Amino acid sequence: MINAVGREIPEKIGSYVVKPYAGPMETIEADAPVVSKRKPSKRAVGENKLLPDLKAAILATGLKDGMTISFHHSFREGDKIIGQVLTVIRELGIKGLRFAPSAVVNIKNPSIVSFVKDGTINRIQASGIRGELGDAVVNGEVELAEPVILRPHGSRPHAIETGDLTIDVAFIGASAADDFGNCTGQIGPNACGALGYSFIDATSADKVVVITDNLVPYPCVPMSISQMYVDYVVKVDEIGDPAKIGAGATRMTKNPRDLLIAQRCADIMAASRLFKDGYSFQTGAGAIPVACTNFLADYTEQAGIQSSFTLGGMTGAIVDMHNRGLLRTMLCSQSFDAVAARAIAEDPNVLEIDNSMYANMFNKSCVLDKLNFGILGALEVDVDFNINILTGSSGEMMGGIGGGPDVADGADISIVTLPIVRGRIPSVVDKVFTCCTPGSSVAVVVTEAGIALNPKHRSYQMLKEDLDAAGIKTVTIESLRDLAYSMTGVPKPIETTDKITCIVEYRDGTVIDVIRQIKRD
Amino acid sequence: MIVKQPAVAGTLESSDIQVSIFPNPGNGLDIQLQSIAKAQFGDSILETTRAVLAEFEITDAVVSLVDKGAFDWVIRSRLQAACCRATESKFNWKGED
Known part of the structure; x- marks a missing residue:
């Protein structure tokens, strides 16, 4: 079928049922309540939310094959959390995860591609997959169980609240946190500023793990994310590289x-x-x-x-x-x-x-x-x-x-x-x-x-x-x-094959385009 | 014309193309293209290359093109310069309009 911007899109892509983009006024609102996997849960007297390491936290969350994990991208290319968490998950032998960060930036050492190649990750949803991962996807160099779903920032919380994207474990990097999980990105050696992308993860995931390299005395202030959403806290040596998180001020161009x-x-x-x-x-x-x-x-x-x-x-x-x-x-x-x-x-x-x-x-x-x-x-x-x-x-x-x-x-x-x-x-x-x-x-x-x-x-x-x-x-x-x-x-x-590698969703959750695999010589 | 010696024109700066021509006696044309714009303009670059070689009546040469997104007229000029150097000939300015 052809959508309202003239793009040819199949009615179904694997198990994904396409709602074609139908134009600016055609959006239909759902009448179902917001979906969240968060459960009422009581902290036991004496229970320690602060766990010794990532392995202990991942085991405590009950992460299993095929589940969905999420991260925020506020540390940009200076992020050291995604690599550390995926490495531990790989060591635990957990496979076939759906990787659903707010965006994938071009993280190297370790590269995300290696976690796709070894089957740790087999599905991806994000606002973008710039760099090595994206190129591997559009060139057909990695096998995923379903096409990557790309969404605008405003659409990700919507997909989470409709239940299209449910998150089992959210890993939230914070530049300061206390032992009960109150945390922020505003202070500390690896400050990244606003954590606006992770609020929806904190309130909607089944389990929430806060990861910091800067454990502060209780309570952590400013308090961007509240302890009431956080299951576990882990202190690691380094959550990021401040130079790549965003050093100094963005300069005025001379071009x-x-x-x-x-x-x-x-x-x-x-x-x-x-x-x-x-x-x-x-x-x-x-x-x-x-x-x-x-x-x-x-x-x-x-x-x-x-x-x-x-x-x-x-x-x-x-x-x-x-x-x-x-x-x-x-x-x-x-x-x-x-x-x-x-x-x-x-x-x-x-x-x-x-x-x-x-x-x-x-x-x-x-x-x-x-x-x-x-x-x-x-x-x-x-x-x-x-x-x-x-x-x-x-x-x-x-x-x-x-x-x-x-x-x-x-x-x-x-x-x-x-x-x-x-x-x-x-x-x-x-x-x-x-x-x-x-x-x-x-x-x-x-x-x-x-x-x-x-x-x-x-x-x-x-x-x-x-x-x-x-x-x-x-x-x-x-x-x-x-x-x-x-x-x-x-x-x-640009020449492509028929294989759809990415589905591009619009802000109303409809499909505005797809990216087919690029033909390379 | 005969390619008498290896010759180079152009740089590896962005928006330029580096053209290298080598003698290839009796073995025809062997054109190798690397380009950041290959998907959209690879065919056009090869077409321009064959046209310029034909203008110089070069039938035997190895031509290596490393393109950093040059416009067609830049590609044409770099090819002409490389051809002149490789064939030890002077450019025919009267031939241009």
């Missing part, structure tokens, strides 16, 4: 192309009628978003106004804007650098929030419902404004879905920023290889070669009037594609 795109993006926001006292925005990580935040801060100061909130993943640039009095509150589900991580502990207007509160459309409301401006990155955008944030020019796994589809859908004005070419690879194309975000939710594409408005977006009329009034010129998306192709040539489609 003139990125600066131009960032400037144009800020120009568009400042020209909008929504840019008034109390406006809200989300920029995210990366060179263009950081530069854009700095330009936006200056425009906000010049206009004599203040932004009410920013949302999602935080950088030092956003903290700067807050410290300049130009941004009232920061609602952090994730902290991208050390400055942003520290800010939560130091300032009551910098809040750690649940990722579900940020982006899950099946809450009674998520914060994205209030967002004015959302800035998104992309690997490719096509002439229907569909976005690919997962796969690169050879079909390789380049990124994770992240919160992009959620932000695009939630924000009044969603702005995609990208250069029209990267090397010889065009980024504005006829048809994206993998559709992650439907074009109907994308308002603007900003490139160094021009700005294209989506005539089908709900904010088009308002935005067109505001940009015209400000003298900001726009071009068609087709003209950006033509310009890109005039430099690169027309790319040959």
Whole structure:
């Protein structure tokens, strides 16, 4: 069958029954109560929640073949927890696990691929599987029992609450914890900031293990996750590498192309009628978003106004804007650098929030419902404004879905920023290889070669009037594609086999696309 | 023309291509391509390579291409330079329009 973004998808993929993406207004809400595996359980008098090592904790959880384990990705590429836990699981001979972290980052030594190859893991669900694991999956180098399910950040808590993804054991890394399991990511030598991705795991898993390298006297404050959800606590030597967790502040780029795109993006926001006292925005990580935040801060100061909130993943640039009095509150589900991580502990207007509160459309409301401006990155955008944030020019796994589809859908004005070419690879194309975000939710594409408005977006009329009034010129998306192709040539489609390696879900739980195995010579 | 000596043009910087040409008397053309853009532009790069070799009437050579995402006109220029060096010939500027 063909879904609402024109993707051909089978009705069933193994045992997975496909609900095709049907368009922005077609979402049906479930009427069943929220699912959780958490059980009422009493700690016995004298029982020690603090166990001597990971092996003891894993044995205590009763982890068995075929169960589901979860982790958060807030330590990014500095994570040392996933590798340690999987190594102990392997030593215990437990096989066939479903690995369901919030995202898989490119962790090496030990590599996740080795745990798939030896059968410790045989199923994967995450927002992304960037790097070695992803490449092994799309190239068909590893055998999994079912295709990988990739979901946006807002969709993971939804999948957990509907019971599509049930978690048996959640392993939650924390940079500080006490012996009863109160814990946080905000303090300690390996601080990572917000633990917003793991709240849903703490409340929904059957067993919860907190892992720290920084055991603090009871009670641990700040208290991001409460002891009432935690079964066991383990102290290990090292939970991460601070340099890779996010050292210092994300720096301002000097790349003139990125600066131009960032400037144009800020120009568009400042020209909008929504840019008034109390406006809200989300920029995210990366060179263009950081530069854009700095330009936006200056425009906000010049206009004599203040932004009410920013949302999602935080950088030092956003903290700067807050410290300049130009941004009232920061609602952090994730902290991208050390400055942003520290800010939560130091300032009551910098809040750690649940990722579900940020982006899950099946809450009674998520914060994205209030967002004015959302800035998104992309690997490719096509002439229907569909976005690919997962796969690169050879079909390789380049990124994770992240919160992009959620932000695009939630924000009044969603702005995609990208250069029209990267090397010889065009980024504005006829048809994206993998559709992650439907074009109907994308308002603007900003490139160094021009700005294209989506005539089908709900904010088009308002935005067109505001940009015209400000003298900001726009071009068609087709003209950006033509310009890109005039430099690169027309790319040959990536060849695939029929085997589906990944299922790409949208924020409403429907299937927006699949990734088929790439043909290699 | 005859490939008289091994010759190289281009670098391994991103957006460039390094073209190496070696003599291959009596054994035809042997073109080896490594490219970060192979999936989408591999065929196009090989087509350009054969076209430039034909312009130089080179029929026997081993050609090694290490492409770091160069545009077609860069590939063409690097090939022309390598062909001139390998055949010890001067580039025919009048031939371009």
